[in-house]
Amino acid sequence: MTGGNVVGANAVSARATGVQAPAITISNVSMTFAGREPSQSVHALDDISLDIRKGEFVCLLGPSGCGKSTLLSIIGGMLQQTVGTVSVNGTPVSSPRPDDIAYVFQESTLFPWYTVLENFRLALKFRGIEEANWRDRAMQSLSAVGMEQFANHYPKQLSVGMKQRINLARGLCVGSEVLLLDEPFAALDEQTRMVLGEDLSILLARRGKTIVFVTHSLAEAVFLADRIVVMTARPGKIKASILVPEPHPRSPDFMLTDAFQNIRKELYGLLRDEIRQTVAAMRLARDAQA
Amino acid sequence: MIAQDKLVIRTIQFGMLAAMFGAWYIVTRSGGTLKLFLPAPELVWREMGVLVRSGQLWSALYVTVVSIIKAYAIAAIVGIAVGFAVARSRTLVHLFEPVLSGMFAVPLTMFFPLFVLFFGIGPDSKVAYGATYAFFPIALNTIAAFSNVDDLYLRASRAMGASGWQQFRYVYMPAALPVTLTGLRIGFFICIASVLGGETLAATAGVGRATALAAELMETAKLYAWISFVVCMSVMLNLLALAVETRSERE
Numbered sequence: 001m002t003g004g005n006v007v008g009a010n011a012v013s014a015r016a017t018g019v020q021a022p023a024i025t026i027s028n029v030s031m032t033f034a035g036r037e038p039s040q041s042v043h044a045l046d047d048i049s050l051d052i053r054k055g056e057f058v059c060l061l062g063p064s065g066c067g068k069s070t071l072l073s074i075i076g077g078m079l080q081q082t083v084g085t086v087s088v089n090g091t092p093v094s095s096p097r098p099d100d101i102a103y104v105f106q107e108s109t110l111f112p113w114y115t116v117l118e119n120f121r122l123a124l125k126f127r128g129i130e131e132a133n134w135r136d137r138a139m140q141s142l143s144a145v146g147m148e149q150f151a152n153h154y155p156k157q158l159s160v161g162m163k164q165r166i167n168l169a170r171g172l173c174v175g176s177e178v179l180l181l182d183e184p185f186a187a188l189d190e191q192t193r194m195v196l197g198e199d200l201s202i203l204l205a206r207r208g209k210t211i212v213f214v215t216h217s218l219a220e221a222v223f224l225a226d227r228i229v230v231m232t233a234r235p236g237k238i239k240a241s242i243l244v245p246e247p248h249p250r251s252p253d254f255m256l257t258d259a260f261q262n263i264r265k266e267l268y269g270l271l272r273d274e275i276r277q278t279v280a281a282m283r284l285a286r287d288a289q290a
Numbered sequence: 291m292i293a294q295d296k297l298v299i300r301t302i303q304f305g306m307l308a309a310m311f312g313a314w315y316i317v318t319r320s321g322g323t324l325k326l327f328l329p330a331p332e333l334v335w336r337e338m339g340v341l342v343r344s345g346q347l348w349s350a351l352y353v354t355v356v357s358i359i360k361a362y363a364i365a366a367i368v369g370i371a372v373g374f375a376v377a378r379s380r381t382l383v384h385l386f387e388p389v390l391s392g393m394f395a396v397p398l399t400m401f402f403p404l405f406v407l408f409f410g411i412g413p414d415s416k417v418a419y420g421a422t423y424a425f426f427p428i429a430l431n432t433i434a435a436f437s438n439v440d441d442l443y444l445r446a447s448r449a450m451g452a453s454g455w456q457q458f459r460y461v462y463m464p465a466a467l468p469v470t471l472t473g474l475r476i477g478f479f480i481c482i483a484s485v486l487g488g489e490t491l492a493a494t495a496g497v498g499r500a501t502a503l504a505a506e507l508m509e510t511a512k513l514y515a516w517i518s519f520v521v522c523m524s525v526m527l528n529l530l531a532l533a534v535e536t537r538s539e540r541e
Binding site: 076078096097098099101102103105107109111113114122123125126127128174 | 442443445446447448449450451452453456460461464465467
């Protein structure tokens, strides 16, 4: 195989972790959302096991509705799984743990009633960080994404791209080791996405955080990830794990290489069947309703 | 808006006001029985002077303003407390919101005689009536404000590790403030209208009572003088409410 290496998920995690303890351990996690009646319950995740080592950038990729965001919420302690365990830094997760885990949502969650700087200060206050350090840390993170001149703006004065950039910086400034990103660039246009992706790759190379990133963009996954975990249609299972052996920071030129294109093609092949299956299931549900 | 545009608009507004007074003056010159119903502006002006100098204005205004303040304080405190308590749970919102908005739709004016029956003809009945009427918009807006806080912000603050109190102080309160303030403003004007209206119906003192009495005795110059005072008072209170609102918006 020319591009990445398709291997069983467990084989990869065993090799990737080596001797170091993994930052995130997901073992045999299943999730079922109870409906009003038993027939309405949704089986979202099925027996997911995955180890993510410290400093690794993992992308969860899959057709829409496959439970990748659900898995991210479970890792972040925002949702409680039905079966299995999730540990971050060796401790099982049962509720949000801002000391270890920062969570960045799909839409900007900057509070509109505070300025950018106040938003950062609040995040640090919630985290329980001493007031003396607030300003420095906030300004540092803002300048890391090139937004320091907007510190005293209100979110509504900024474009969607700027807001999401700042949202990302807020996730970084609290200094958590693990960063969970739920399609953070989904609402952005293609060009802004690319610029932000590059920013993220640079930041990652500099800070060595452990990142789990949910996306349904193939190019984004290949460009950013050290490892791409492909999920099946609902109920979500791990279909394949693909390594992207390219050091960070990555430049946009990486997208023009054969290696990039080959991994992308491979991912497309893996996803095509799953997407077909999802579409077929949606048609079936629609017909059943009609 | 550009300063010049603002000046033009102000000029037109004052022009309309002047035209109204001019028309009033010309109509009263034309004579006829109209004089009885519409006294000349200078007669009204003279009567206003008499009411100020004799101290009648101040004693009536004192009764009315104190009633309004008492009624509004009760409505605001009880309205916000009840609204917030109800908004705590979905079930309570489903239970109380339709009841409260249903009651607000009933013209409470019809119940005014009951207030007089229970609280007497003195200022207390006007306070109770004004407080009751103003309570509804304040409580309803507070419910709407606190039960519609975007879930995204609650989830985000929880993920960032906010405690229950921090979530209330930094997310719920600022998110709910604008709609709550709207309720407080609506309640404020309903409170003024209710107290004054109540005074015209049954009272022993106050601006509303004085106005109604002047009408009953066909002292039309005096009647118009009292109405003019009410208009001035409303304009000033409106400016006050606007100032409070712009200040809280800036914060």
